[in-house]
Amino acid sequence: MTAVLPPGVTRGREAFRVAMSAALDRLHPRLRLVSAYHRGWVDVDGTPLPEGGGKLLRPALAMLGAEGVGADAEVAMPGAVASELVHDFSLLHDDLMDGDTERRHRPTAWVAFGMGPAVLAGDGLLSLATDLVQEVDTPAGRHAERILARAVARLVHGQADDLEFESRGDVTFAEYLTMASGKTGALLACSASIGAALAGAPDRTVEGLAAFGEQLGLAFQLVDDLLGLWGDPQVTGKPVLSDLRARKKSAPVVMALEGGGPGTDRLRAYLAGGDEPNEQALRELAEIVTTLGGAERVSAEVERRLALADAALAGIPLVDTVRADLLAAARYVTARDR
Amino acid sequence: MTAVLPPGVTRGREAFRVAMSAALDRLHPRLRLVSAYHRGWVDVDGTPLPEGGGKLLRPALAMLGAEGVGADAEVAMPGAVASELVHDFSLLHDDLMDGDTERRHRPTAWVAFGMGPAVLAGDGLLSLATDLVQEVDTPAGRHAERILARAVARLVHGQADDLEFESRGDVTFAEYLTMASGKTGALLACSASIGAALAGAPDRTVEGLAAFGEQLGLAFQLVDDLLGLWGDPQVTGKPVLSDLRARKKSAPVVMALEGGGPGTDRLRAYLAGGDEPNEQALRELAEIVTTLGGAERVSAEVERRLALADAALAGIPLVDTVRADLLAAARYVTARDR
Numbered sequence: 001m002t003a004v005l006p007p008g009v010t011r012g013r014e015a016f017r018v019a020m021s022a023a024l025d026r027l028h029p030r031l032r033l034v035s036a037y038h039r040g041w042v043d044v045d046g047t048p049l050p051e052g053g054g055k056l057l058r059p060a061l062a063m064l065g066a067e068g069v070g071a072d073a074e075v076a077m078p079g080a081v082a083s084e085l086v087h088d089f090s091l092l093h094d095d096l097m098d099g100d101t102e103r104r105h106r107p108t109a110w111v112a113f114g115m116g117p118a119v120l121a122g123d124g125l126l127s128l129a130t131d132l133v134q135e136v137d138t139p140a141g142r143h144a145e146r147i148l149a150r151a152v153a154r155l156v157h158g159q160a161d162d163l164e165f166e167s168r169g170d171v172t173f174a175e176y177l178t179m180a181s182g183k184t185g186a187l188l189a190c191s192a193s194i195g196a197a198l199a200g201a202p203d204r205t206v207e208g209l210a211a212f213g214e215q216l217g218l219a220f221q222l223v224d225d226l227l228g229l230w231g232d233p234q235v236t237g238k239p240v241l242s243d244l245r246a247r248k249k250s251a252p253v254v255m256a257l258e259g260g261g262p263g264t265d266r267l268r269a270y271l272a273g274g275d276e277p278n279e280q281a282l283r284e285l286a287e288i289v290t291t292l293g294g295a296e297r298v299s300a301e302v303e304r305r306l307a308l309a310d311a312a313l314a315g316i317p318l319v320d321t322v323r324a325d326l327l328a329a330a331r332y333v334t335a336r337d338r
Numbered sequence: 339m340t341a342v343l344p345p346g347v348t349r350g351r352e353a354f355r356v357a358m359s360a361a362l363d364r365l366h367p368r369l370r371l372v373s374a375y376h377r378g379w380v381d382v383d384g385t386p387l388p389e390g391g392g393k394l395l396r397p398a399l400a401m402l403g404a405e406g407v408g409a410d411a412e413v414a415m416p417g418a419v420a421s422e423l424v425h426d427f428s429l430l431h432d433d434l435m436d437g438d439t440e441r442r443h444r445p446t447a448w449v450a451f452g453m454g455p456a457v458l459a460g461d462g463l464l465s466l467a468t469d470l471v472q473e474v475d476t477p478a479g480r481h482a483e484r485i486l487a488r489a490v491a492r493l494v495h496g497q498a499d500d501l502e503f504e505s506r507g508d509v510t511f512a513e514y515l516t517m518a519s520g521k522t523g524a525l526l527a528c529s530a531s532i533g534a535a536l537a538g539a540p541d542r543t544v545e546g547l548a549a550f551g552e553q554l555g556l557a558f559q560l561v562d563d564l565l566g567l568w569g570d571p572q573v574t575g576k577p578v579l580s581d582l583r584a585r586k587k588s589a590p591v592v593m594a595l596e597g598g599g600p601g602t603d604r605l606r607a608y609l610a611g612g613d614e615p616n617e618q619a620l621r622e623l624a625e626i627v628t629t630l631g632g633a634e635r636v637s638a639e640v641e642r643r644l645a646l647a648d649a650a651l652a653g654i655p656l657v658d659t660v661r662a663d664l665l666a667a668a669r670y671v672t673a674r675d676r
Contacts, residue, residue: 026491028498093461097454116435116501119457120494123431123464127490130468134487142475149472152465156458160366163454 005055006332008325012063012073012080013056019077020059020084023132027124034121038092038109057333058083058191064329065195065209068322076195078132079144083191085129086148090155090187092122097163098246102238126152136198143197143206151190158182169272171249173258180221180251181214188217192326208316212326215309219334222302225251226295229286241282244289247271251301252294259297263288302334343393344670346663350401350411350418351394357415358397358422361470365462372459376430376447395671396421396529402667403533403547406660414533416470417482421529423467424486428493428525430460435501436584440576464490474536481535481544489528496520507610509587511596518559518589519552526555530664546654550664553647557672560640563589564633567624579620582627585609589639590632597635601626640672 024032036042042049059080066076094100095108096118102108110118129152133144161179165171192213193206227236228243229252236242243250249271257264267288270277277285289295309330313323362370374380380387397418404414432438433446434456440446448456467490471482499517503509530551531544565574566581567590574580581588587609595602605626608615615623627633647668651661 028495028502030498030502031494089461093457097457115453117498119431119435120498120501122461123427124491124494124498126461126464127487127494131487131491134483137480142480145472149465149469153462153469156369156462156465157366159458160368160455160462163458164366164368 006325006328008064008322009055009057009060009329009332012060015074015077016056016059016063016080016084019081023081023085023128026128026131027121030117031121031124034092034109034113034117035088035125037112038088038103038121040104040106044112055333056084057329058087058187060329061188061191061213061326062195064322064325065192065197065201066199067195068209068318068326069196069199069201069205070319071195071199073195075199078136078141079148079194079198080191082129082132082148083151083187083194085125085132086152086155086187086190089122089125089129090159092118092125094159097159133194140198140200144194147190147194147197147206147210151186154182154186156182158184158186165249166247168249169268170257171254173251173254176249176251176254177218180218184221184224185214185217188220189213192216205316205318208312211312212309212330215305215312216330216333219302219305219309219330222251222298222305223334226298226302229253229289230295241286244282244285245277247273251298252289255297255301256289256292256294259292259294261292263292267292306330306334344663344666346402346660347393347395347398347667347670350398353412353415354394354397354401354418354422357419361419361423361466364466364469365459368455369459369462372430372447372451372455373426373463375450376426376441376459378442378444382450393671394422395667396425396525398667399526399529399551399664400533402660402663403530403535403539404537405533406547406656406664407534407537407539407543408657409533409537411533413537416474416479417486417532417536418529420467420470420486421489421525421532423463423470424490424493424525424528427460427463427467428497430456430463432497435497471532478536478538482532485528485532485535485544485548489524492520492524494520496522496524503587504585506587507606508595509592511589511592514587514589514592515556518556522559522562523552523555526558527551530554543654543656546650549650550647550668553643553650554668554671557640557643557647557668560589560636560643561672564636564640567591567627568633579624582620582623583615585611589636590627593635593639594627594630594632597630597632599630601630605630644668644672 024035027035033046037044040049040054062076062080062083063073067073092109095103096110096115100108101111109121129148133141133148136144158179158181162183165179189210193210196209197206225243228238228250229241233240253271257268267285270285310327313326362373365373371384375382378387378392400414400418400421401411405411430447433441434448434453438446439449447459467486471479471486474482496517496519500521503517527548531548534547535544563581566576566588567579571578595606605623608623648665651664
C-alpha cells in the first residue's frame with residue numbers, strides 16, 4: 001500500500017513555514033536553535049539544511065479545517081502553528097524520556113544539545129503555542145484556546161499512561177486505546193478542528209472535525225506501532241524491532257496477548273523485564289506476536305478507525321474538495337508502507 | 339536580620355491548600371504523586387507528610403493583590419494556584435536540568451521517580467496552570483491569562499539565559515539582571531498582580547503591583563545567590579559554597595568580577611571550567627569574591643531593589659493593611675538570615 005501526498009496536505013506548506021519561522025523567532029536564540037534543529041531546518045551549529053522532513057500533517061489539517069468551512073487557510077494559521085509547536089514540544093520531551101538517541105536518522109535534540117536545552121526548548125514551544133492562540137482576541141480565538149488547552153492536557157495524560165505501562169506486566173487493549181487517544185488522538189483532534197473553530201464554524205462542525213482527527217490519530221498510532229515492530233529501519237529511522245526491544249506494550253503485542261494462545265507466557269515474561277535480549281530471541285518474540293494474530297488484528301483496527309474517521313466527516317457540511325482532501329490525507333498518513 | 343512570617347502571607351494558606359489540592363486532583367495519578375512529593379505533601383509512596391515546607395509566597399501575593407483592591411481573596415484563587423503551579427513546574431524541570439539531587443533535604447523528584455515522570459509532571463503542571471486561569475471566562479480572566487502567559491514566556495527565557503551563562507566565561511551584571519528578571523522577577527510580578535487583575539482592578543494598579551513583584555523577585559534572587567555562596571547548609575538545604583562549586587555566574591561573583599581587583603584572573607579562570615575543585619580552593623575563591631566586595635555590593639543591590647518595590651506600591655491606591663502586609667512580606671522573604 002503506497003500513496004502520494006495529497007495536494008490538500010502540501011498546499012499551505014510555504015505559508016505555514018513563514019508563520020512557523022516567525023513564531024520561532026520569538027524564542028530565546030538558544031531555544032530557537034534547538035527547535036529549528038529538531039525540525040530538521042538547521043544543523044547543530046545553525047547552518048540551514050535543505051527543506052527538512054516532516055509531513056506537516058497537523059498544520060495541514062488545521063488549514064483544511066478553515067477551508068472546509070469556506071474560510072481562508074490564513075485564518076487557521078495561529079492554530080496550525082500552535083498544533084505543530086505542541087507536537088514538537090511533545091517529541092522533544094518524549095525523546096528524552098524514552099532515551100531515544102535518533103530521530104529521522106539524526107541525533108535527537110537532547111543528544112545534540114544536552115538535556116537542559118531540550119527540556120527548556122520543549123517548555124518554550126508549549127508556552128509559545130498558548131501565546132499564539134491567546135493573541136487571537138475574539139470569541140473564535142477563545143474557542144481555539146480551549147481546544148488547544150484540552151489537547152495539551154490530554155496529551156500529557158496519555159504520555160503519563162504510556163510511562164505507567166512501562167512498569168506493568170500487562171495492559172488491556174482498552175487501556176492501550178485510552179493511552180493512544182491522549183497521546184496521539186488528542187492533538188490530531190485539535191489540529192483537525194482548530195482551524196474551523198478559528199473560522200467561527202458552528203460547534204457541530206468543529207466537533208465533527210475533532211472526531212475525524214481523533215479517529216485518524218488512533219489509526220496513525222496503530223500504524224506507527226506496526227512499523228515499530230516490523231517496519232524497515234531505512235523507512236522508520238529506528239532499529240528493527242525497536243518497540244519490542246524496548247519492551248513497549250505496543251498495539252500488536254497487546255492485541256496478541258489479549259487474544260491468547262501458544263507463546264503468550266513467554267511474551268508476557270519478556271515484557272515484564274529482564275536481561276537484554278539477543279537478536280534471535282527478539283525475532284522469535286516477534287514471530288509469536290505474528291502467530292497470535294497481532295499484526296492482522298491491528299491492521300483490521302486501523303481500517304475500523306479510518307471508517308470511523310470517514311463517518312465523522314460524513315455527518316457535517318464541508319466544502320467538497322476539502323472533504324476529499326481530508327479523506328486523502330487520512331489514507332496517506334496511515335499507508336506508510338505497512 | 340531575622341523576621342517573623344507576616345500574617346498577610348499565612349492568612350489564606352488553608353484555603354489555598356484546598357484549592358491546590360483540588361487542582362492537582364485533575365492530573366494523572368502518577369503525575370499527581372510526583373507533584374505532591376515535590377511539594378513536600380507526601381512521601382515517594384504517597385504517604386501524607388506533616389505540613390510540607392514552602393513559604394507559599396506566590397499564592398499569598400496573589401491573594402493579597404485581590405484584597406488590596408477590596409476584593410475577596412477567593413477571587414484570586416485561580417491565579418494563586420496557577421502561579422504556584424508554574425513555580426513547581428519550573429523547579430521540577432530546573433532540578434533536572436541543573437542535576438540537583440536534593441531540595442529541602444530530600445531527594446529531588448527526578449532522583450526519586452526518574453527523569454521521565456519529573457519532566458512530564460512539570461509539563462502537566464504548566465498545562466494545568468493555563469487551564470485554571472482560562473476557565474475564568476470573563477474579561478478579568480483574560481487579563482489574568484495574558485499576565486500568566488507573559489510570565490511563563492519570560493521565565494523560560496530567563497532560564498535559557500541562565501543555561502547560556504554556563505558556557506560563558508564572563509557575564510556582566512546587566513546581563514545577570516536580565517536573566518534574573520526573567521527567571522525570578524517575571525513570576526513574582528505575575529503573582530503580585532494576577533489577583534488584582536482577577537478582581538478587575540484598573541490597569542495602573544495591576545501594573546504597580548507587577549512592578550512591586552518584579553523588584554521583589556530581583557531582591558529575592560540576589561539574596562538566594564548570597565545564600566548559595568555563604569549560606570548555612572542547614573538552612574539552605576544545599577552544600578556549602580554550592581553555587582561556586584557549580585561554577586555559577588551568581589550575583590556576588592559577577593559583581594566581584596565587574597568591580598575588578600586582585601584575584602579576578604584566578605576567579606575568572608576557575609569559572610571558565612576545569613578540574614573538580616577541592617574544599618580549600620573553593621574557600622579561597624569565596625574569599626576572593628568577598629575581598630572584591632561581592633557580598634557587600636549584592637547586599638546594597640538588595641536594598642535598592644526593595645526600595646524600588648516599596649516605591650512601586652507607593653504610587654497606587656491599596657487597602658492600607660494590605661499595603662503593610664505586602665511590605666512586610668517583601669522584608670520577610672529577603673531576610674532569610676543573610
